[in-house]
Amino acid sequence: PRITERGLLGAPTLVQNAETLAHVALIARHGPRWFRQVGTAAEPGSMLCTIRRADGAPRVVEVPLGMPLKALLSDVRADQAVLIGGYHGSWLPATEAVRLTLDNQSLAAAGARVGAGILLAPPPDRCALIETAAVVRYLALESAGQCGPCLNGLPRMAAALTEIAVGRQRGQTQADVERWAGLVTGRGACHHPDGTARFVRSALITFAAEVSRHQRGQCTGTSKRPFLPIPHGSARTEEDWM
Ligand code: SF4
Missing domain, CATH: 1.20.1440.230 (NADH-ubiquinone oxidoreductase 51kDa subunit, iron-sulphur binding domain)
Known part of the structure; x- marks a missing residue:
């Protein structure tokens, strides 16, 4: 059975993304206009983005949708590739990635999507x-x-x-x-x-x-x-x- 029918303790169960719930709580407090102050018209608001560049440790930043990837991947080299969206996402050459913005409208043109908001740029010495x-x-x-x-x-x-x-x-x-x-x-x-x-x-x-x-x-x-x-x-x- 699906957990929407029988899940935790045998009861119908909702599994929800914690980030979504945090947004809903803030929209309830500050209103939709406040939320739309950042992001794009089609994809308003902000999202948590996990970035791991060649220099090592991942960092998590809250950024507006529509932010240029170039700003998030400032030290990426032309001979690198970037994984956009995590392990269900898409690889793109760095030269193509830095021309895009962090929103599905922009990424769709390159066959990618925001997905889990993860950007990974392996150093050139890795295969x-x-x-x-x-x-x-x-x-x-x-x-x-x-x-x-x-x-x-x-x-x-x-x-x-x-x-x-x-x-x-x-x-x-x-x-x-x-x-x-x-x-x-x-x-x-x-x-x-x-x-x-x-x-x-x-x-x-x-x-x-x-x-x-x-x-x-x-x-x-x-x-x-x-x-x-x-x-x-x-x-x-x-x-x-x-
Ligand atoms: S992970 Fe695979 S096996 Fe599990 S529900 Fe999804 S499609 Fe089915």
Whole structure:
């Protein structure tokens, strides 16, 4: 049963985003006009944005919707890529990202979305292709496996992306990934498969040159220290859940 029918202590349960509730409380106190003083006409207000740049620790800032990404990623270099929206978001080349603003209207033109409000810009010495493969494996293992896309599609996509990252892809691998990404999208009870497919597709586009390098046995990454965080103690195999 869905938790809206039977959840906490067997009662219908509402799960709500704490940030949304905080906004609602402030709008109730100060009014909608106050809230609309910042943000864009279509996407008013502010949001919490988590930024992790090449220099290390993440920081969380409250920023108005519509803020230029260039201001949030001031030290990003042209040869870097930026992950916009978190692990259900999209990779974009830094040169493209810095021309956009933090709102869905602007990001949609580049196939991205605000999502969880997370911006990650790995340093140039990391291989974002290898790191993406590790995150996709994590995402594949983090579903309850109750729906077809998570049971069948995500593990296949994760395995294929690992093949690509280690330079062992077969002729069909990328076409298979594209096909599976299409098959899982819109087919789950939630949007976990859709977001994972978006993340994978954007990686294969943004890191196309790196994919070719890996096919030739090369890699631009010189540091093996992971940049994209994966929660400590996460399942590494399906058996870890048993
Ligand atoms: S689609 Fe959503 S609800 Fe269904 S198994 Fe995947 S994560 Fe769970």
